[in-house]
Amino acid sequence: MQALTLHEDRFFDPDPTVRGIARTLYEGTRGLPLVCPHGHVDPSLLAEDRPFPEPTALLIVPDHYIFRMLFSQGIPLEALGVPSRDGTPVEGDPKKIWQLFADHWHLFRGTPTGVWMSHELYEVFGVRQRLGGDTAQAIYDEIREKLASPEFRPRALFERFNIEVLATTDAATDTLDHHRAIRESGWKGKVIPTFRPDAVLRIAAPGWRGEIDALGRASGGEVADYAGFVRALEERRAFFRSMGATATDHAVLEPWTAPQPADAMEALFQKARRGEATSADQRTFEAHMLMEMARMSTEDGMVMQLHPGSLRDHNQRVFERFGLDKGADIPVATEYTRNLRELLNAYGSDPRLTLILFTLDESTYARELAPLAGHYPALRLGPPWWFHDSIEGMKRFRERTTETAGIYNTAGFNDDTRAFCSIPARHDLSRRVDANWLAGLVARHVVELDEAREMARALAYDLVRKTYRLDGAGRDEDGATKVAQAAD
Numbered sequence: 001m002q003a004l005t006l007h008e009d010r011f012f013d014p015d016p017t018v019r020g021i022a023r024t025l026y027e028g029t030r031g032l033p034l035v036c037p038h039g040h041v042d043p044s045l046l047a048e049d050r051p052f053p054e055p056t057a058l059l060i061v062p063d064h065y066i067f068r069m070l071f072s073q074g075i076p077l078e079a080l081g082v083p084s085r086d087g088t089p090v091e092g093d094p095k096k097i098w099q100l101f102a103d104h105w106h107l108f109r110g111t112p113t114g115v116w117m118s119h120e121l122y123e124v125f126g127v128r129q130r131l132g133g134d135t136a137q138a139i140y141d142e143i144r145e146k147l148a149s150p151e152f153r154p155r156a157l158f159e160r161f162n163i164e165v166l167a168t169t170d171a172a173t174d175t176l177d178h179h180r181a182i183r184e185s186g187w188k189g190k191v192i193p194t195f196r197p198d199a200v201l202r203i204a205a206p207g208w209r210g211e212i213d214a215l216g217r218a219s220g221g222e223v224a225d226y227a228g229f230v231r232a233l234e235e236r237r238a239f240f241r242s243m244g245a246t247a248t249d250h251a252v253l254e255p256w257t258a259p260q261p262a263d264a265m266e267a268l269f270q271k272a273r274r275g276e277a278t279s280a281d282q283r284t285f286e287a288h289m290l291m292e293m294a295r296m297s298t299e300d301g302m303v304m305q306l307h308p309g310s311l312r313d314h315n316q317r318v319f320e321r322f323g324l325d326k327g328a329d330i331p332v333a334t335e336y337t338r339n340l341r342e343l344l345n346a347y348g349s350d351p352r353l354t355l356i357l358f359t360l361d362e363s364t365y366a367r368e369l370a371p372l373a374g375h376y377p378a379l380r381l382g383p384p385w386w387f388h389d390s391i392e393g394m395k396r397f398r399e400r401t402t403e404t405a406g407i408y409n410t411a412g413f414n415d416d417t418r419a420f421c422s423i424p425a426r427h428d429l430s431r432r433v434d435a436n437w438l439a440g441l442v443a444r445h446v447v448e449l450d451e452a453r454e455m456a457r458a459l460a461y462d463l464v465r466k467t468y469r470l471d472g473a474g475r476d477e478d479g480a481t482k483v484a485q486a487a488d
Contacts, residue, residue: 002130006122011391011432013440021439021449022432028453029431029460033164037247037468038194038305040418043168043178046191049155055143056081056094059120060101063419065113068327070104077322085323095140102136112390112429119425124157154420158189161424165190165470169249172197172236173214176243183243192244195237195302198251200229201289203272204282212273226262226269230292237300246469247303248293252286255308255336255357257343260288294343298352303468305382309334309360331360336368348376354467356411358382362396370404380411380467389416389426394433407455412464427460434459 012022052058060066061081071077078090081097091097108114121127125143129135146152151160158166170176170193182191199211216223219232237248260268268285271277277285290306297304313319315328336357347353355378357369362384373379381401384393401410413434415426438452447455465471 004118004122004128004130006118011429012436018439018443021442022436025438025452025456026432026435029435029456032461033162034423034427035164035461035464035470036166036415036423037464037470038167038249038414038416040169041166041420043182043191045154045420046158046189047178047181049153051153052147054094054147055140056097058421060097064325064327069107069113071327073104073107075100077326082322084321095137098140099136102131103133105131115429116422116425119428120421123424124421155187155189163423165192167192167194167247169194169196172200172233173211173218175218179243192246193240195240195245195248197233201286202282203268203277203285204279208272226266229269234296237296237302241300241302245302247305248297249305250290250293251307253308253311254334254339255306256283256287256339257290258287259291259342260284291343291346294347294353294355298347298350301352301469303354303356305356307358334359334361334364336364336372344376348378350378353378354380356380356382356467358385360388362388365397365400366404370401373409374405380409381405382411383413385416391433394430395437398437407459410463411467412459414464431460
């Protein structure tokens with residue numbers, strides 16, 4: 001049986017000069033609080049604060065990073081206990097699921113998922129033997145026993161992880177009852193919502209009418225025309241802000257922005273209500289609504305996040321059987337310079353707007369994203385996300401954007417996860433990679449050590465708080481929400 005170890009110099013350069021500087025820089029950031037401004041942790045987890053049921057329900061079944069790799073090797077999602085949309089049976093024995101995962105643990109060598117899971121096992125659960133087929137059941141029992149203790153309840157882990165603030169991602173129609181329950185519980189953990197209206201903007205989607213009906217119920221009246229639709233979105237944004245939200249989030253296939261006349265938008269809205277909207281109609285509708293979202297952000301101060309370039313649910317059979325977010329979102333080439341020109345000409349110099357751009361297309365880093373962020377005051381570059389939140393992906397991002405945009409036109413780090421226990425692992429990886437990158441700059445005398453210390457702290461903590469306007473949002477002693485009024 002081989003021991004599980006985490007080398008203290010992991011992810012640092014083998015060159016002794018760079019490695020020594022990286023250690024110094026990392027020591028300055030490793031203890032900073034975790035700021036998590038964008039993620040997908042279910043708020044009910046912290047509202048109810050129930051014990052986690054057992055290891056697979058916590059670590060495997062909800063994590064598409066894990067089951068997509070196993071699926072790629074021919075392991076059915078049914079065998080991993082992923083719930084089906086129609087309720088047909090899937091594997092229900094968690095020990096069998098865990099054993100299957102452990103038998104294939106070698107698939108994750110060299111991947112971010114392998115790095116994160118090793119950190120979770122070692123740092124969170126105190127496991128000291130390597131995961132594998134022969135150790136699977138012993139490790140399962142060890143984790144299950146710990147999950148039954150008060151120290152491993154969700155709120156206790158939140159505090160142990162030193163999370164300063166955690167933002168969830170919530171539909172525009174969400175009642176935010178779980179957020180309200182957290183606020184009213186008296187617990188001091190700061191959990192805030194994020195406004196994501198994607199479902200009500202996708203007018204060609206089969207379930208759009210149901211989403212519009214839900215929007216009407218949430219906003220207090222029927223949404224029968226385009227003007228009423230815009231008013232409902234403004235009302236929902238105000239409600240989210242009253243619950244502590246500081247940001248919105250928008251996922252589109254392409255970041256095309258183009259204003260449309262009001263009568264054209266009304267015609268598209270009514271066409272959608274009749275169930276006749278096409279994908280081309282939706283493209284036009286979303287292009288205009290991104291302009292509207294930017295306009296609303298200049299008025300209410302909410303930071304706007306844009307996630308383009310992912311062809312969602314590429315595997316139709318998996319989508320039909322298991323639903324959304326099952327590891328089949330595949331990147332496409334993405335163009336920003338022309339697509340965003342209308343929005344940036346209208347609002348890119350407005351000090352009231354902060355727009356954070358994310359990408360899956362690394363070829364755009366130096367060619368488009370860095371020059372855009374290096375010019376427009378409103379624009380910030382989000383960190384590499386999803387497939388690129390990896391050791392090499394983070395390095396490439398820094399190398400290709402910093403010379404043109406600097407680090408202060410970036411948004412720091414966010415973990416973008418629904419896997420709660422991986423949060424500290426992801427932040428630790430980012431802080432180590434950034435420390436090592438900065439150490440290279442120091443070793444080559446590009447920046448001085450004291451400057452690198454400031455840059456390391458900015459990347460780990462300061463930039464994300466400033467970019468997401470978290471310094472001015474929170475709860476006062478009476479529990480009332482304070483929303484930042486001033487722009488960056």
